[in-house]
Amino acid sequence: MNTEEISTNIITLTRHVLNDGLRLGPAATGDLTLLLTAISFTSKFIATNVRKARLINLVGLAGETNVQGEEQKKLDVLSNDIMVNALRASGKTAVLVSEELEDAIIIDDPYKGKYCVVFDPLDGSSNIDAGVNIGTIFGIYKIKDGSTGSVADVLRPGSEMVAAGYIMYGSSANLVLSTGQGVNGYTLDASLGEFILTHPNIQIPPRGKIYSFNEGNAMYFYSPVNAYLKSIKYPTAPKTPYSARYIGSMVADVHRTLLYGGIFGYPSDKKSKNGKLRLLYEAFPMAFLTEQAGGIATTGTSRILDIVPSGIHDRCPVFLGSRDDVLDLMKFYKEVP
Numbered sequence: 083m084n085t086e087e088i089s090t091n092i093i094t095l096t097r098h099v100l101n102d103g104l105r106l107g108p109a110a111t112g113d114l115t116l117l118l119t120a121i122s123f124t125s126k127f128i129a130t131n132v133r134k135a136r137l138i139n140l141v142g143l144a145g146e147t148n149v150q151g152e153e154q155k156k157l158d159v160l161s162n163d164i165m166v167n168a169l170r171a172s173g174k175t176a177v178l179v180s181e182e183l184e185d186a187i188i189i190d191d192p193y194k195g196k197y198c199v200v201f202d203p204l205d206g207s208s209n210i211d212a213g214v215n216i217g218t219i220f221g222i223y224k225i226k227d228g229s230t231g232s233v234a235d236v237l238r239p240g241s242e243m244v245a246a247g248y249i250m251y252g253s254s255a256n257l258v259l260s261t262g263q264g265v266n267g268y269t270l271d272a273s274l275g276e277f278i279l280t281h282p283n284i285q286i287p288p289r290g291k292i293y294s295f296n297e298g299n300a301m302y303f304y305s306p307v308n309a310y311l312k313s314i315k316y317p318t319a320p321k322t323p324y325s326a327r328y329i330g331s332m333v334a335d336v337h338r339t340l341l342y343g344g345i346f347g348y349p350s351d352k353k354s355k356n357g358k359l360r361l362l363y364e365a366f367p368m369a370f371l372t373e374q375a376g377g378i379a380t381t382g383t384s385r386i387l388d389i390v391p392s393g394i395h396d397r398c399p400v401f402l403g404s405r406d407d408v409l410d411l412m413k414f415y416k417e418v419p
Protein backbone atom coordinates (compact mmCIF):
# COMPACT_ATOMS: atom_id res chain seq x y z
CA MET A 83 0.00 0.00 0.00
CA ASN A 84 1.22 3.47 -0.80
CA THR A 85 1.31 5.12 2.61
CA GLU A 86 1.35 8.55 1.00
CA GLU A 87 -2.29 8.05 0.08
CA ILE A 88 -3.32 7.75 3.73
CA SER A 89 -4.17 11.05 5.29
CA THR A 90 -2.37 11.35 8.60
CA ASN A 91 -3.98 14.64 9.45
CA ILE A 92 -7.70 13.94 9.56
CA ILE A 93 -9.98 16.34 11.38
CA THR A 94 -12.17 14.70 13.99
CA LEU A 95 -15.25 16.29 15.52
CA THR A 96 -13.44 16.84 18.84
CA ARG A 97 -10.41 18.36 17.15
CA HIS A 98 -12.62 20.66 15.10
CA VAL A 99 -14.70 21.86 18.05
CA LEU A 100 -11.59 22.21 20.23
CA ASN A 101 -9.96 24.36 17.54
CA ASP A 102 -13.02 26.59 17.53
CA GLY A 103 -12.55 26.94 21.28
CA LEU A 104 -8.86 27.76 20.89
CA ARG A 105 -9.83 30.72 18.72
CA LEU A 106 -11.80 32.10 21.67
CA GLY A 107 -8.67 32.07 23.81
CA PRO A 108 -8.94 31.90 27.61
CA ALA A 109 -12.70 32.65 27.42
CA ALA A 110 -13.25 29.07 26.26
CA THR A 111 -13.74 26.67 29.14
CA GLY A 112 -13.97 23.53 27.02
CA ASP A 113 -17.38 22.74 28.55
CA LEU A 114 -19.22 22.83 25.22
CA THR A 115 -16.55 20.58 23.69
CA LEU A 116 -17.07 18.06 26.48
CA LEU A 117 -20.84 18.24 26.07
CA LEU A 118 -20.54 17.68 22.33
CA THR A 119 -18.21 14.76 23.01
CA ALA A 120 -20.93 13.25 25.20
CA ILE A 121 -23.47 13.76 22.41
CA SER A 122 -21.17 12.16 19.86
CA PHE A 123 -20.77 9.18 22.21
CA THR A 124 -24.57 8.82 22.50
CA SER A 125 -24.89 8.86 18.74
CA LYS A 126 -22.36 6.05 18.34
CA PHE A 127 -24.21 4.05 20.99
CA ILE A 128 -27.59 4.70 19.33
CA ALA A 129 -26.17 3.95 15.86
CA THR A 130 -24.98 0.54 17.09
CA ASN A 131 -28.40 -0.23 18.51
CA VAL A 132 -30.17 0.92 15.35
CA ARG A 133 -28.08 -1.61 13.41
CA LYS A 134 -28.70 -4.38 15.92
CA ALA A 135 -32.43 -3.63 16.02
CA ARG A 136 -32.65 -4.38 12.34
CA LEU A 137 -31.12 -7.79 12.96
CA ILE A 138 -33.41 -8.38 15.91
CA ASN A 139 -36.36 -7.47 13.73
CA LEU A 140 -35.26 -10.00 11.16
CA VAL A 141 -34.81 -12.89 13.54
CA GLY A 142 -37.12 -11.75 16.28
CA LEU A 143 -40.41 -12.75 14.74
CA ALA A 144 -40.94 -15.25 17.56
CA GLY A 145 -41.91 -12.47 19.95
CA GLU A 146 -40.84 -9.38 21.69
CA THR A 147 -38.75 -10.98 24.39
CA ASN A 148 -35.03 -11.69 24.13
CA VAL A 149 -33.29 -14.93 25.04
CA GLN A 150 -33.13 -13.98 28.70
CA GLY A 151 -36.88 -13.59 28.65
CA GLU A 152 -36.61 -9.80 29.09
CA GLU A 153 -38.82 -7.51 27.13
CA GLN A 154 -36.97 -5.68 24.35
CA LYS A 155 -36.97 -1.99 24.96
CA LYS A 156 -38.34 -0.03 22.08
CA LEU A 157 -35.54 1.67 20.22
CA ASP A 158 -36.81 5.18 20.87
CA VAL A 159 -37.09 4.53 24.62
CA LEU A 160 -33.63 2.97 24.63
CA SER A 161 -32.18 5.95 22.74
CA ASN A 162 -33.80 8.31 25.24
CA ASP A 163 -32.26 6.43 28.16
CA ILE A 164 -28.84 6.47 26.47
CA MET A 165 -29.02 10.23 26.03
CA VAL A 166 -30.35 11.08 29.47
CA ASN A 167 -27.68 8.96 31.17
CA ALA A 168 -24.77 10.30 29.11
CA LEU A 169 -25.87 13.92 29.27
CA ARG A 170 -26.36 13.82 33.02
CA ALA A 171 -23.02 12.05 33.53
CA SER A 172 -21.22 14.64 31.39
CA GLY A 173 -21.58 17.08 34.28
CA LYS A 174 -22.22 19.85 31.77
CA THR A 175 -26.03 19.98 31.72
CA ALA A 176 -28.62 21.67 33.92
CA VAL A 177 -31.88 20.97 32.07
CA LEU A 178 -32.82 18.17 29.65
CA VAL A 179 -35.94 18.14 27.48
CA SER A 180 -36.73 15.02 25.47
CA GLU A 181 -39.57 14.23 23.11
CA GLU A 182 -39.94 10.97 25.04
CA LEU A 183 -40.47 12.61 28.44
CA GLU A 184 -43.46 14.67 29.47
CA ASP A 185 -41.50 16.79 31.94
CA ALA A 186 -38.10 18.44 31.73
CA ILE A 187 -35.33 16.84 33.79
CA ILE A 188 -33.55 19.24 36.13
CA ILE A 189 -30.07 17.94 36.88
CA ASP A 190 -29.00 17.97 40.52
CA ASP A 191 -25.60 18.55 42.04
CA PRO A 192 -22.92 17.25 41.71
CA TYR A 193 -23.69 16.72 38.03
CA LYS A 194 -25.21 20.12 37.33
CA GLY A 195 -23.56 22.13 34.55
CA LYS A 196 -24.52 25.24 32.63
CA TYR A 197 -26.05 23.90 29.43
CA CYS A 198 -29.58 22.80 28.56
CA VAL A 199 -30.08 20.16 25.89
CA VAL A 200 -33.40 19.72 24.07
CA PHE A 201 -33.58 16.58 21.94
CA ASP A 202 -35.59 14.09 19.99
CA PRO A 203 -33.61 10.91 20.69
CA LEU A 204 -34.90 8.97 17.67
CA ASP A 205 -36.89 10.92 15.16
CA GLY A 206 -38.79 9.33 12.30
CA SER A 207 -39.67 6.25 14.30
CA SER A 208 -42.34 5.17 11.80
CA ASN A 209 -39.38 4.32 9.53
CA ILE A 210 -37.50 2.09 12.00
CA ASP A 211 -38.94 -1.26 10.99
CA ALA A 212 -38.33 -0.60 7.30
CA GLY A 213 -34.65 0.18 7.89
CA VAL A 214 -35.10 3.67 6.45
CA ASN A 215 -32.92 6.53 7.74
CA ILE A 216 -33.80 7.90 11.15
CA GLY A 217 -31.96 10.32 13.39
CA THR A 218 -31.37 12.22 16.61
CA ILE A 219 -32.01 15.98 16.72
CA PHE A 220 -30.62 18.29 19.43
CA GLY A 221 -30.37 21.93 20.40
CA ILE A 222 -28.27 23.49 23.16
CA TYR A 223 -28.93 26.58 25.27
CA LYS A 224 -26.73 28.03 28.00
CA ILE A 225 -28.62 28.66 31.24
CA LYS A 226 -29.44 32.30 31.88
CA ASP A 227 -27.13 34.33 34.10
CA GLY A 228 -28.00 33.68 37.73
CA SER A 229 -30.17 30.65 36.95
CA THR A 230 -29.50 27.30 38.54
CA GLY A 231 -31.45 25.53 35.82
CA SER A 232 -35.20 25.56 35.27
CA VAL A 233 -37.71 25.12 32.45
CA ALA A 234 -37.53 28.90 31.86
CA ASP A 235 -34.00 28.35 30.55
CA VAL A 236 -35.38 26.49 27.52
CA LEU A 237 -38.58 28.47 26.94
CA ARG A 238 -36.55 30.90 24.86
CA PRO A 239 -36.38 31.68 21.14
CA GLY A 240 -34.32 29.29 19.03
CA SER A 241 -32.07 32.19 18.04
CA GLU A 242 -30.66 32.01 21.58
CA MET A 243 -29.38 28.46 21.08
CA VAL A 244 -25.59 28.18 21.23
CA ALA A 245 -25.46 25.04 19.10
CA ALA A 246 -27.74 22.66 17.25
CA GLY A 247 -27.37 19.54 15.18
CA TYR A 248 -28.55 16.12 14.20
CA ILE A 249 -27.18 12.66 13.64
CA MET A 250 -28.58 10.64 10.77
CA TYR A 251 -28.41 6.87 11.04
CA GLY A 252 -28.20 5.54 7.50
CA SER A 253 -25.65 3.58 5.52
CA SER A 254 -23.23 5.50 7.71
CA ALA A 255 -23.84 7.75 10.70
CA ASN A 256 -23.58 11.44 9.80
CA LEU A 257 -23.39 14.19 12.38
CA VAL A 258 -24.24 17.71 11.24
CA LEU A 259 -23.47 20.52 13.68
CA SER A 260 -23.49 24.26 14.01
CA THR A 261 -22.08 26.21 16.93
CA GLY A 262 -23.19 29.43 15.28
CA GLN A 263 -20.28 29.75 12.84
CA GLY A 264 -21.61 27.89 9.83
CA VAL A 265 -22.51 24.22 9.47
CA ASN A 266 -20.18 21.24 9.30
CA GLY A 267 -20.88 17.59 8.56
CA TYR A 268 -18.97 14.63 9.99
CA THR A 269 -19.13 10.96 9.07
CA LEU A 270 -18.56 8.18 11.58
CA ASP A 271 -15.50 6.12 10.72
CA ALA A 272 -16.53 2.92 12.46
CA SER A 273 -12.99 1.53 12.52
CA LEU A 274 -11.67 4.60 14.33
CA GLY A 275 -14.86 5.17 16.31
CA GLU A 276 -14.56 8.86 15.45
CA PHE A 277 -16.64 11.37 13.53
CA ILE A 278 -14.46 12.75 10.72
CA LEU A 279 -15.03 16.12 9.07
CA THR A 280 -16.32 15.21 5.60
CA HIS A 281 -18.64 18.12 4.75
CA PRO A 282 -16.97 21.37 5.83
CA ASN A 283 -18.97 24.59 5.64
CA ILE A 284 -22.25 23.27 4.23
CA GLN A 285 -24.09 25.92 2.18
CA ILE A 286 -27.62 25.37 0.89
CA PRO A 287 -27.86 26.19 -2.82
CA PRO A 288 -29.88 29.42 -3.19
CA ARG A 289 -32.48 27.55 -5.25
CA GLY A 290 -33.23 23.84 -5.61
CA LYS A 291 -35.39 21.59 -7.74
CA ILE A 292 -36.91 19.36 -5.05
CA TYR A 293 -39.97 19.76 -2.82
CA SER A 294 -40.51 17.62 0.24
CA PHE A 295 -44.04 17.66 1.71
CA ASN A 296 -46.45 14.94 2.84
CA GLU A 297 -48.89 15.67 0.03
CA GLY A 298 -51.20 13.00 1.38
CA ASN A 299 -52.40 15.83 3.61
CA ALA A 300 -53.16 18.14 0.66
CA MET A 301 -56.91 18.06 1.25
CA TYR A 302 -56.30 19.60 4.67
CA PHE A 303 -53.67 22.15 3.52
CA TYR A 304 -54.66 25.82 3.43
CA SER A 305 -54.86 27.51 0.04
CA PRO A 306 -51.44 29.29 0.10
CA VAL A 307 -49.70 25.91 0.45
CA ASN A 308 -51.74 24.20 -2.27
CA ALA A 309 -51.31 27.20 -4.57
CA TYR A 310 -47.55 27.13 -4.00
CA LEU A 311 -47.36 23.38 -4.66
CA LYS A 312 -49.36 23.85 -7.85
CA SER A 313 -46.92 26.57 -8.99
CA ILE A 314 -43.91 24.26 -8.74
CA LYS A 315 -45.69 21.26 -10.27
CA TYR A 316 -47.28 23.14 -13.17
CA PRO A 317 -44.80 25.96 -13.86
CA THR A 318 -45.04 28.21 -16.87
CA ALA A 319 -42.40 27.52 -19.54
CA PRO A 320 -39.41 27.75 -19.67
CA LYS A 321 -39.54 26.62 -16.03
CA THR A 322 -39.74 22.86 -15.45
CA PRO A 323 -41.56 21.04 -12.63
CA TYR A 324 -39.86 20.25 -9.33
CA SER A 325 -39.14 16.66 -8.24
CA ALA A 326 -40.89 15.23 -5.18
CA ARG A 327 -38.83 13.54 -2.43
CA TYR A 328 -40.38 12.73 0.93
CA ILE A 329 -38.85 10.21 3.31
CA GLY A 330 -40.97 10.99 6.35
CA SER A 331 -37.88 11.27 8.58
CA MET A 332 -37.22 14.92 9.22
CA VAL A 333 -33.50 14.32 9.68
CA ALA A 334 -33.17 12.63 6.29
CA ASP A 335 -35.42 15.10 4.49
CA VAL A 336 -33.59 18.09 5.99
CA HIS A 337 -30.17 16.51 5.34
CA ARG A 338 -30.98 16.16 1.65
CA THR A 339 -32.37 19.70 1.58
CA LEU A 340 -29.17 21.12 3.12
CA LEU A 341 -27.01 19.33 0.56
CA TYR A 342 -29.11 19.55 -2.62
CA GLY A 343 -31.36 22.54 -1.92
CA GLY A 344 -35.10 22.81 -2.42
CA ILE A 345 -37.84 23.13 0.16
CA PHE A 346 -39.02 20.92 3.03
CA GLY A 347 -42.43 21.68 4.52
CA TYR A 348 -44.68 20.45 7.28
CA PRO A 349 -47.46 23.06 7.31
CA SER A 350 -50.22 23.71 9.76
CA ASP A 351 -53.49 22.56 8.21
CA LYS A 352 -57.22 22.23 8.85
CA LYS A 353 -56.57 19.18 11.06
CA SER A 354 -53.53 20.38 13.03
CA LYS A 355 -53.53 24.09 13.66
CA ASN A 356 -49.86 24.18 14.65
CA GLY A 357 -48.63 21.47 12.31
CA LYS A 358 -47.02 18.29 13.59
CA LEU A 359 -43.38 19.08 14.25
CA ARG A 360 -42.17 20.04 17.71
CA LEU A 361 -40.78 23.50 18.17
CA LEU A 362 -37.98 22.99 20.71
CA TYR A 363 -36.30 19.81 19.52
CA GLU A 364 -37.32 19.54 15.86
CA ALA A 365 -38.10 22.95 14.34
CA PHE A 366 -35.57 25.09 16.27
CA PRO A 367 -32.45 22.96 15.69
CA MET A 368 -33.29 22.45 12.01
CA ALA A 369 -34.09 26.16 11.57
CA PHE A 370 -30.79 27.05 13.28
CA LEU A 371 -28.84 24.79 10.90
CA THR A 372 -30.77 26.04 7.85
CA GLU A 373 -30.04 29.68 8.60
CA GLN A 374 -26.41 28.92 9.39
CA ALA A 375 -26.16 27.23 5.97
CA GLY A 376 -27.58 30.31 4.23
CA GLY A 377 -31.20 29.19 3.90
CA ILE A 378 -34.51 30.33 5.41
CA ALA A 379 -36.76 28.66 7.98
CA THR A 380 -40.27 30.08 8.42
CA THR A 381 -43.74 29.22 9.62
CA GLY A 382 -44.94 30.67 6.30
CA THR A 383 -45.38 34.11 7.80
CA SER A 384 -42.65 34.51 10.42
CA ARG A 385 -39.13 33.42 11.31
CA ILE A 386 -39.13 30.16 13.28
CA LEU A 387 -36.12 31.12 15.42
CA ASP A 388 -38.01 34.17 16.77
CA ILE A 389 -40.86 32.14 18.29
CA VAL A 390 -40.99 32.18 22.08
CA PRO A 391 -42.15 28.72 23.23
CA SER A 392 -44.90 28.57 25.82
CA GLY A 393 -44.44 24.89 26.60
CA ILE A 394 -41.63 22.39 26.07
CA HIS A 395 -43.68 20.24 23.67
CA ASP A 396 -45.16 23.06 21.54
CA ARG A 397 -45.56 22.45 17.82
CA CYS A 398 -45.12 24.81 14.88
CA PRO A 399 -45.51 24.86 11.11
CA VAL A 400 -42.19 24.45 9.31
CA PHE A 401 -40.94 25.44 5.86
CA LEU A 402 -37.19 25.46 5.35
CA GLY A 403 -34.57 25.23 2.66
CA SER A 404 -33.13 27.22 -0.22
CA ARG A 405 -33.57 30.97 0.14
CA ASP A 406 -35.38 31.56 -3.16
CA ASP A 407 -37.70 28.58 -2.80
CA VAL A 408 -38.77 29.58 0.71
CA LEU A 409 -39.22 33.22 -0.38
CA ASP A 410 -41.53 31.97 -3.18
CA LEU A 411 -43.60 30.03 -0.64
CA MET A 412 -43.82 33.07 1.65
CA LYS A 413 -45.12 35.15 -1.25
CA PHE A 414 -48.07 32.77 -1.52
CA TYR A 415 -48.81 33.25 2.19
CA LYS A 416 -48.85 37.02 1.61
CA GLU A 417 -50.90 36.99 -1.57
CA VAL A 418 -53.27 34.01 -1.44
CA PRO A 419 -56.24 34.44 0.91
Ligand code: AHM
Nearest residue numbers: 204205206207208296330331332333
Ligand atom coordinates in the same frame (compact mmCIF):
# COMPACT_ATOMS: atom_id res chain seq x y z
P1 AHM B 1 -41.88 11.41 15.32
O1 AHM B 1 -41.15 12.35 16.23
O2 AHM B 1 -43.07 10.79 15.97
O3 AHM B 1 -40.96 10.43 14.67
O4 AHM B 1 -42.54 12.34 14.17
C1 AHM B 1 -41.75 13.27 13.50
C2 AHM B 1 -41.63 12.86 12.06
C3 AHM B 1 -40.61 13.67 11.30
O5 AHM B 1 -39.38 13.02 11.27
C4 AHM B 1 -41.19 13.73 9.93
O6 AHM B 1 -40.79 14.90 9.26
C5 AHM B 1 -42.67 13.71 10.18
O7 AHM B 1 -42.86 13.13 11.44
C6 AHM B 1 -43.40 12.87 9.17
O8 AHM B 1 -44.76 12.91 9.47
P2 AHM B 1 -45.87 12.27 8.49
O9 AHM B 1 -45.76 10.80 8.66
O10 AHM B 1 -47.14 12.85 9.00
O11 AHM B 1 -45.55 12.73 7.09
Ligand code: MG
Nearest residue numbers: 181202205206
Ligand atom coordinates in the same frame (compact mmCIF):
# COMPACT_ATOMS: atom_id res chain seq x y z
MG1 MG C 1 -39.77 13.48 16.43
